[in-house]
Amino acid sequence: MNSINPTITSEASQPDGPVVPVQEEKPAETVIEEGKTVGKPYVEDAKFKLRDVDVFYGDTRAIKKISLDIARNEVISFIGPSGCGKSTFLRCLNRMNDSIDICSVRGSLQLDDHDIYDPKRDVVELRARVGMVFQKPNPFPKSIYDNVAYGPRIHGLANRKSDLDEIVENSLRKAGLWEEAKDRLDATATGMSGGQQQRLCIARAIAVSPEVVLMDEPCSALDPIATAKVEELIAELSESYTIVIVTHSMQQAARVSHRTAYFHLGHLVEVNETNKVFTSPEHKLTESYITGRFG
Numbered sequence: 001m002n003s004i005n006p007t008i009t010s011e012a013s014q015p016d017g018p019v020v021p022v023q024e025e026k027p028a029e030t031v032i033e034e035g036k037t038v039g040k041p042y043v044e045d046a047k048f049k050l051r052d053v054d055v056f057y058g059d060t061r062a063i064k065k066i067s068l069d070i071a072r073n074e075v076i077s078f079i080g081p082s083g084c085g086k087s088t089f090l091r092c093l094n095r096m097n098d099s100i101d102i103c104s105v106r107g108s109l110q111l112d113d114h115d116i117y118d119p120k121r122d123v124v125e126l127r128a129r130v131g132m133v134f135q136k137p138n139p140f141p142k143s144i145y146d147n148v149a150y151g152p153r154i155h156g157l158a159n160r161k162s163d164l165d166e167i168v169e170n171s172l173r174k175a176g177l178w179e180e181a182k183d184r185l186d187a188t189a190t191g192m193s194g195g196q197q198q199r200l201c202i203a204r205a206i207a208v209s210p211e212v213v214l215m216d217e218p219c220s221a222l223d224p225i226a227t228a229k230v231e232e233l234i235a236e237l238s239e240s241y242t243i244v245i246v247t248h249s250m251q252q253a254a255r256v257s258h259r260t261a262y263f264h265l266g267h268l269v270e271v272n273e274t275n276k277v278f279t280s281p282e283h284k285l286t287e288s289y290i291t292g293r294f295g
């Protein structure tokens with residue numbers, strides 16, 4: 001038996017009932033509540049604890065009250081339409097924004113429970129702990145060896161030439177570049193292919209034994225084969241490092257990351273396990289983005 005009683009009608013449809021004003025509803029996908037992120041933005045074993053982060057360029061607020069934890073040894077992807085603040089937020093994690101005069105950062109940002117923006121903090125040391133790889137491979141116009149040895153030299157990590165040789169070799173091995181580079185360590189780095197240059201930049205970043213590697217669209221200038229090599233490398237590196245990667249490729253985010261964070265117009269809309277973000281996103285905006293309705 002159908003239990004619905006057909007005599008019940010809605011209030012609005014009764015001729016003498018109150019007039020219910022027709023609400024002009026915003027489509028669900030345009031609703032973002034500031035500071036509210038759906039999904040799982042917080043974790044147990046946080047490497048980074050970021051709370052109520054605002055970033056301004058002059059008077060323009062580019063990051064709006066974002067709170068997020070990044071776990072130790074996780075790979076987390078930042079995705080979202082161009083201009084939504086992914087790079088800006090990434091650069092807060094090792095104070096790369098310091099070099100932009102009009103940029104100011106507010107909120108609480110902690111690395112291992114210590115304030116990243118503490119005025120007493122040694123920024124050079126911070127950037128050794130939190131290394132960075134950029135969109136366009138940017139090796140120094142020096143030899144392959146000197147590119148990798150650069151960081152260990154300025155941080156005084158090797159006292160003897162043999163120690164430095166070892167660091168260079170290990171870093172190139174971890175970056176999957178040793179076999180290609182071992183016989184041409186004195187050759188200039190800028191003569192390498194784009195993919196090799198990017199792996200060299202990764203070797204340079206890991207040569208100072210960082211704890212975190214930030215990558216801002218590291219494959220966008222690479223061909224598919226070089227991209228596949230860098231992605232393999234990310235999987236290997238994640239055993240030792242925390243990796244935060246900005247990517248415009250959803251396939252890449254799906255392949256390399258444990259969690260994915262979806263940014264929209266300076267807001268952090270959703271953070272979830274990568275698989276969940278791509279198969280059953282919680283927020284309408286995430287769904288619109290991953291189904292290609294905007295980008």
Ligand SMILES: Nc1ncnc2c1ncn2[C@@H]1O[C@H](COP(=O)(O)OP(=O)(O)O)[C@@H](O)[C@H]1O
Pocket residue numbers: 057062080081082083084085086087088089100
């Ligand atoms: N150096 C800068 N000076 C002024 N505005 C900037 C600067 N860098 C980024 N922005 C602005 O901040 C917003 C976020 O940019 P960005 O972080 O580069 O986004 P995404 O990496 O997601 O493409 C954009 O509106 C952009 O124009």
Ligand SMILES: [Mg+2]
Pocket residue numbers: 086087088246
């Ligand atoms: Mg960017």
